[in-house]
Every structure is written in structure tokens, then in C-alpha cells.
Amino acid sequence: NCLIHFYKRLLFAMYLTLLPRLALPLYTGRLVMQVRHAGHNKWSNIRHIKGARDMELSKKFNLYAAKINICVKNNGGNTDPETNNALRRVVDDALAQHVPKATVDKLLKSYKSNAEESSEFLFEVRGPGRVGVVVECLARNKGTLNVKINPILRRCGSTQENGITNMFEKKGVIVTDMKKSSTIDDAETDAIEVGAEEVNLIDEETNTLEFITGQNDLVIVCSELGKSGYNCKDASISYIPTTETSLNILEAKALEKLVDMLMQEDCVTAVHTNAV
Numbered sequence: 001n002c003l004i005h006f007y008k009r010l011l012f013a014m015y016l017t018l019l020p021r022l023a024l025p026l027y028t029g030r031l032v033m034q035v036r037h038a039g040h041n042k043w044s045n046i047r048h049i050k051g052a053r054d055m056e057l058s059k060k061f062n063l064y065a066a067k068i069n070i071c072v073k074n075n076g077g078n079t080d081p082e083t084n085n086a087l088r089r090v091v092d093d094a095l096a097q098h099v100p101k102a103t104v105d106k107l108l109k110s111y112k113s114n115a116e117e118s119s120e121f122l123f124e125v126r127g128p129g130r131v132g133v134v135v136e137c138l139a140r141n142k143g144t145l146n147v148k149i150n151p152i153l154r155r156c157g158s159t160q161e162n163g164i165t166n167m168f169e170k171k172g173v174i175v176t177d178m179k180k181s182s183t184i185d186d187a188e189t190d191a192i193e194v195g196a197e198e199v200n201l202i203d204e205e206t207n208t209l210e211f212i213t214g215q216n217d218l219v220i221v222c223s224e225l226g227k228s229g230y231n232c233k234d235a236s237i238s239y240i241p242t243t244e245t246s247l248n249i250l251e252a253k254a255l256e257k258l259v260d261m262l263m264q265e266d267c268v269t270a271v272h273t274n275a276v
Contacts (some may be wrong), residue, residue, distance in 0.1 A: 063138055064094040065107050066118040072111045079108045089219075096219045096235045120269075123149055124164035127273065128157055128191045129251030132167040134239045135262055136270040149265055156258035168239040169275050171197075172218030174228040178207035194224035205219055208233075212240070241274030 011065060025164060035051060071087040072079050081088040094104050121142050123135035139145045174196075184201050187209055191199040196211040209230075209252045213221045217239050222235045252275070 001213060021147055027276055043050060043254075051159055055263070059105075059138075059266075060097065060099060061103060062266075063120075063269050064090065065261045066098055066120075066138055068104075068107045070117060070119075071112060072108075073117065073137075077111070079111055081108075091178040092219045096222045097237075098265070100234065120133075122165065125153060125158050126164065128254035129245060129247040129275075131166045131245040131247060131251070131255055132241070132243075132274045133158070134165055134168060134272040135256070135268060136272075137267050138269050139267045145267055149262070152258070152261045152265075156254060156261065158258055165239070167243050168241050168272065170215045171238060171240045172213035172215055172217070172221065172241070173236055174211040174213065174222050174225060175202075175234040176208050176209050176211065176232050179229050184209075190225070190228055190230075194221050194228060196221050196225075238270075239272035241272075244274050244276045247275050 003090045040129040067090045068087065071084060071090050073088065075084045076086040078087070091104055091108075095101060101231060118140055120136045120137050123137060124143070125135060127131035135149065137145050137149070150160075164216060178201075184199070187199045187201075187234075191197075191211055194211075195217055196213050198212045200210045200212070202208050202210045211221065212226065218237060222232050225232055255273065255275055259273070262268045262271050
């Protein structure tokens with residue numbers, strides 16, 4: 001019995017030693033909006049967590065409020081998208097990304113020339129397990145962001161590092177249902193016709209498709225897909241990884257904690273990683 005107990009303890013100790021080396025994929029079941037399920041590692045990418053769609057929408061509205069304010073201010077207070085080309089592009093982009101027209105109209109009417117102006121910033125981060133992380137932020141200046149972001153990075157064993165964005169491509173991503181009585185081959189033909197770069201079947205059970213576009217083509221491709229009979233469930237600009245980093249289970253948990261803490265900050269609008 002003593003010998004059996006000794007071997008049990010030995011095996012358990014060996015298991016604890018090997019545990020960090022057990023490479024398990026980062027779980028993606030908690031993603032919302034951009035649905036990229038396990039098995040589609042080419043585009044694996046954490047964007048939003050914890051199913052907090054209301055939080056995601058709030059961040060998106062704040063982002064476009066800032067963009068609209070800048071476009072109006074830079075054009076002499078002109079709130080008419082028909083004569084303000086920069087504003088027209090922002091409004092079209094907001095509508096393509098499912099910001100309600102009523103919300104856009106409200107943002108235009110509530111423009112204040114003396115409002116504090118916010119700008120977009122990127123944080124390039126080397127995260128747990130050497131994973132690449134891109135953090136999109138909105139703030140008046142980067143100094144205020146450093147005060148909020150850097151303590152989170154330190155707590156999660158992460159640091160800022162230049163060049164992380166070179167591991168990603170900025171693309172338009174459109175999620176749609178597959179048209180009835182059609183196949184992925186039909187979708188590929190449609191993708192070519194509407195100007196998308198590629199299309200992926202990301203969920204066979206629900207026949208969910210993902211169209212990839214150039215970042216400047218999102219609005220027109222989304223519109224053309226709608227005309228072709230597709231139901232566009234989500235459209236966004238995303239950082240899609242060109243190189244991937246495999247994580248073990250402990251590193252994956254540490255990354256999830258990092259993304260969770262970042263997304264709790266009002267100044268953070270999106271988080272992208274190249275984890276698989």
C-alpha cells in the first residue's frame with residue numbers, strides 16, 4: 001500500500017510538471033458579435049468577452065460620437081453629411097456597423113463645438129505566452145490611457161512592445177447567414193461579384209458566413225451583400241492575425257484575464273489577439 005501511494009504521488013507530481021506544456025486552444029465560446037468558433041484558427045481573434053453586448057454597443061456609440069464630432073469640427077461645424085465628405089464616410093461606416101440611424105441622427109444634432117475632443121489610440125502589447133495583443137482605445141490623450149492600461153498589463157504579465165501590429169492585417173469583417181438553398185461555392189461566387197477578398201464558413205450548424213474585405217471596402221461590400229440577399233448580422237473593422245501563437249491552458253487563462261480587465265475600461269473600444 002505504501003508503494004502504491006508513493007507511485008500515485010509520483011504520477012501526480014509528473015502531471016503538475018507537464019501541465020504548463022499541455023497546449024490547449026484558447027476557448028472562444030464566450031465571444032460575441034464576431035463569431036469565430038474553434039476549428040477556424042486562421043482567424044482566431046478575441047474581440048469582445050463575457051457576452052456583454054450592451055457594453056460593446058456602448059463602446060461603439062462612444063467611438064462614433066467622437067469620430068462624428070471631429071469630422072464636424074474640422075469642417076466648420078457642418079453637420080450635413082451631403083456636403084461634408086469626411087462626415088459622410090463616418091456616417092456610412094457607422095450605419096454599416098449597425099449603429100442605429102436614430103442614434104447617428106442624435107449624435108449629429110447634439111454636436112457641440114466646445115466639447116472635449118477624443119482621439120483613437122493603439123496599444124501594442126506582448127501578452128502571456130508571447131501572444132500579440134492590439135488594444136484599441138479612445139481618449140483625450142495617451143497620457144491618461146497609460147495610467148489606466150499599464151497597471152493592467154503589469155498585473156497580467158504583459159508589456160507594451162512596438163511592432164505587434166505587424167502580426168495583423170486590418171480588414172473589414174462581415175458576418176452573414178448563408179442564403180437559402182445555396183452552398184459555400186455559391187457564396188464564393190457572390191464574394192467575387194461584390195468585391196470581397198474571401199469568404200469562410202465559420203459555423204456549419206447555423207450556416208454562418210464571414211466575408212473578408214479591405215478596410216476601405218466594408219461599407220460598399222456590406223451594401224452589395226444586402227442587395228444580393230444576404231442578412232448581414234455584423235460588420236466591423238478588425239485586426240486579423242497573419243501569424244498565430246499557441247497557448248497552453250495557464251497562458252490562455254492569463255490572456256482571458258487580461259482581455260477581461262481591458263474591456264472593463266471605458267477607454268478601451270476593442271481588443272484583438274493572435275492566440276489559438
